[in-house]
Amino acid sequence: MRIPRPLRAAALVALPAALLVACSSADSGSPKAGGSPAAARAGVESEQPAAATAGEEEASAPAAGDTPPPEKVRDAFAGLQATLQDGCTTTEEQCAYFLGRVYEELEGLDRAMKADPKGPGHFPEPIEWITGLRGTIGPDRSYPNLKAHQGELVGTRDRINTWMQDHPDDYR
Template identity: 55%
Template sequence: MLRPILRGAAATAVTVTLAALTVSCGGGGDDGGHRPKAAAAALAAAASDPSDPSGPAAPSDPSGPGPVAPSPQPEKVRDAFAALQATLGDSCTPANCAYLLGRVHDELHRVDRAMKADPKGPGHFPEPIALIARLDQELGADHGVENLKRHQPAVFGARDEINTWMQDHPDDYR
């Protein structure tokens, strides 16, 4: 029983050592930057040692099979909406306008993702989703500060209209 534990600890120690070497040796040099690949191959070979009775690589070994992490749960609409509401009291002063516009844009898309992933379905939130889609169409692919400033009324307008819509649907954010 102690032998598999020691092997797992040894594999962890080798992993940590090789990871440190990979970071310190990854800068090119005479070997053309191939040391990290060699280190990973050595780790994989050591982890798949056929004389190891404990079977496949230990779960702490990133090159071997391990438990599958559960996928993250979608964000709740109420949490995303609360973050959007937190922007309502801010004003677009010269010192923070670029930050605020970027933040409102990001929070609108956070709300959009949450509404589309909500168990009630995106059809439950048609107006807010349509407002964000209309804003995206107006902005185009340019989400830079200058374009956000040019479309500042649309950015803040979408935020304010979504806030009004959500206030009329308190069950969706409480």
């Protein structure tokens, strides 16, 4: 059965959006954020009106100086390595997820390398490769654009994996 193109396009937008909502709200299960842990696990929103919870959420939001530290290089690299056994071999939805994940893992690794105590100068090649990839892909993070640059995206991931394998003290 062939899925109509508009439905496929909607699925490609809905899946990442649903994942973003599900993953971006780590505090959604806390009573302060207007939800219950049971509701958060079930993916159900609180019955409280939005106006009542908005003030509570603002009160619990971290101050500007309370931003969490960036991921450690070893943790960011582990996330990137987790993509090594995956690819665009099954469905378009899976391919869209894979390419988006590789891009996000590379961005996370870039942030971790720049924030590492050894300094960004300790990771010159990977940072340069990610910067080049970012320039090649541009601001468009849509599946068609990532798919068009799949070779560069996966190639950058693989180059960084090889580089990191030659620098085991940086991720162990």
